[in-house]
Amino acid sequence: xxxxxxxxxxxxxxxxxxxxxxxxxxxxxxxxxxxxxxxxxxxxxxxxxxxxxxxxxxxxxxxxxxxxxxxxxxxxxxxxxxxxxxxxxxxxxxxxxxxxxxxxxxxxxxxxxxxxxxxxxxxxxxxxxxxxxxxxxxxxxxxxxxxxxxxxxxxxxxxxxxxxxxxxxxxxxxxxxxxxxxxxxxxxxxxxxxxxxxxxxxxxxxxxxxxxxxxxxxxxxxxxxxxxxxxxxxxxxxxxxxxxxxxxxxxxxxxxxxxxxxxxxxxxxxxxxxxxxxxxxxxxxxxxxxxxxxxxxxxxxxxxxxxxxxxxxxxxxxxxxxxxxxxxxxxxxxxxxxxxxxxxxxxxxxxxxxxxxxxxxxxxxxxxxxxxxxxxxxxxxxxxxxxxxxxxxxxxxxxxxxxxxxxxxxxxxxxxxxxxxxxxxxxxxxxxxxxxxxxxxxxxxxxxxxxxxxxxxxxxxxxxxxxxxxxxxxxxxxxxxxxxxxxxxxxxxxxxxxxxxxxxxxxxxxxxxxxxxxxxxxxxxxxxxxxx
Numbered sequence: 001x002x003x004x005x006x007x008x009x010x011x012x013x014x015x016x017x018x019x020x021x022x023x024x025x026x027x028x029x030x031x032x033x034x035x036x037x038x039x040x041x042x043x044x045x046x047x048x049x050x051x052x053x054x055x056x057x058x059x060x061x062x063x064x065x066x067x068x069x070x071x072x073x074x075x076x077x078x079x080x081x082x083x084x085x086x087x088x089x090x091x092x093x094x095x096x097x098x099x100x101x102x103x104x105x106x107x108x109x110x111x112x113x114x115x116x117x118x119x120x121x122x123x124x125x126x127x128x129x130x131x132x133x134x135x136x137x138x139x140x141x142x143x144x145x146x147x148x149x150x151x152x153x154x155x156x157x158x159x160x161x162x163x164x165x166x167x168x169x170x171x172x173x174x175x176x177x178x179x180x181x182x183x184x185x186x187x188x189x190x191x192x193x194x195x196x197x198x199x200x201x202x203x204x205x206x207x208x209x210x211x212x213x214x215x216x217x218x219x220x221x222x223x224x225x226x227x228x229x230x231x232x233x234x235x236x237x238x239x240x241x242x243x244x245x246x247x248x249x250x251x252x253x254x255x256x257x258x259x260x261x262x263x264x265x266x267x268x269x270x271x272x273x274x275x276x277x278x279x280x281x282x283x284x285x286x287x288x289x290x291x292x293x294x295x296x297x298x299x300x301x302x303x304x305x306x307x308x309x310x311x312x313x314x315x316x317x318x319x320x321x322x323x324x325x326x327x328x329x330x331x332x333x334x335x336x337x338x339x340x341x342x343x344x345x346x347x348x349x350x351x352x353x354x355x356x357x358x359x360x361x362x363x364x365x366x367x368x369x370x371x372x373x374x375x376x377x378x379x380x381x382x383x384x385x386x387x388x389x390x391x392x393x394x395x396x397x398x399x400x401x402x403x404x405x406x407x408x409x410x411x412x413x414x415x416x417x418x419x420x421x422x423x424x425x426x427x428x429x430x431x432x433x434x435x436x437x438x439x440x441x442x443x444x445x446x447x448x449x450x451x452x453x454x455x456x457x458x459x460x461x462x463x464x465x466x467x468x469x470x471x472x473x474x475x476x477x478x479x480x481x482x483x484x485x486x487x488x489x490x491x492x493x494x495x496x497x498x499x500x501x502x503x504x505x506x507x508x509x510x511x512x513x514x515x516x517x518x519x520x521x522x523x524x525x526x527x528x529x530x531x532x
């Protein structure tokens with residue numbers, strides 16, 4: 001709502017309450033403008049509409065895909081969105097990703113944990129709330145600078161500048177964007193999933209990603225030992241998330257159904273089936289084992305089911321888990337995805353072992369034979385060795401073309417010796433084009449990197465520590481950090497301002513008038529970074 005409208009409304013309200021005479025309407029209107037979203041549900045409803053609009057835009061034009069980076073702290077998410085606005089002028093089609101891996105590794109009271117759903121489930125909605133707290137503060141920070149500039153323009157009598165600034169205030173684009181939030185395998189049964197989903201939505205989540213692993217056996221998608229559940233169990237959790245959205249009035253809420261079947265060779269239970277060809281029977285048809293002719297072939301403790309009209313003695317491990325047939329992963333992925341989309345999911349996530357467009361496209365094409373508008377969220381995972389993968393893909397493509405490869409050793413293509421070769425340069429180009437090509441060819445609507453800021457924090461800290469504690473001393477910080485902040489226009493160089501010092505000073509004036517004791521006077525060293 002335009003600032004001028006709020007100003008008039010509040011001026012009238014304050015005039016009706018004589019005891020409020022110390023309150024200036026422009027201050028109240030300004031504070032209201034700087035706090036657009038009052039609750040997490042306001043955010044969830046707003047961002048859900050954005051996602052739905054983006055999904056429709058992608059259906060019309062696959063070049064309109066969306067992207068996100070995983071963030072493990074509110075400040076990291078905030079700086080990401082500030083950077084996006086600075087460089088691209090808009091946050092359109094740029095989201096945040098909340099990674100269960102990073103919550104486990106970085107945000108658990110137990111300390112660093114593996115990605116096995118052992119962290120406190122309340123830490124997930126807590127991080128969503130934190131991320132949106134920092135994004136809302138970025139709105140307040142940016143608008144605060146606009147309002148200060150507006151005051152200066154008016155004091156200088158520059159009406160043209162004041163009009164321009166009012167337009168910027170009224171048309172301000174928020175830093176609040178959709179979060180794709182990882183609920184892992186639901187942290188328990190369907191009721192537990194529902195309760196956690198409600199907390200996540202109330203914190204602001206418009207999009208919840210859930211996977212078809214067993215909750216108490218959950219593994220990172222890029223590790224071994226994954227165990228899936230029958231479709232009925234997974235669909236119950238999808239229903240639980242949908243009902244949580246509907247209960248809270250987020251009718252456009254988005255559910256991402258993730259399948260780990262490509263790399264999961266085990267199931268904890270045999271599906272319930274009532275007749276041949278039903279969903280339970282299809283799930284069981286992938287079980288590994290031996291067909292038998294009579295009860296004489298059954299040993300003590302064996303499990304036997306009727307499958308495809310015959311008796312199947314199912315292969316079971318000492319752990320009690322049942323095995324799927326080797327090589328059945330892609331078929332199970334396709335069945336999982338079709339089933340999820342037909343029962344309430346909006347988007348798919350196929351966890352793969354490598355970034356290969358042909359592999360992804362092959363599965364998506366099969367899914368789209370049944371559900372033509374199927375769309376993926378894809379994990380551009382740091383678990384992949386991207387350099388090696390794409391160099392090997394180029395190598396294999398050239399080999400198929402009969403090109404001379406004597407200058408290259410496929411097993412050693414990660415070597416820096418290949419960085420400035422024809423193969424290395426082409427592999428880098430394929431990597432740069434991966435998201436665009438995969439969006440066009442393989443149905444990927446949203447590209448994310450699950451835990452990039454985990455790696456960037458480690459890398460930048462290593463570089464600073466190496467120099468600061470070595471011969472460079474203070475120069476390591478000055479040249480490696482602060483000078484770059486100044487020259488690249490990074491807002492954090494004025495860290496007091498970024499943390500809200502100027503907002504606090506203005507509030508002091510709002511509350512106490514001329515009696516306010518402000519921090520931003522002549523002795524504030526932040527002034528050293530003005531006009532540079």
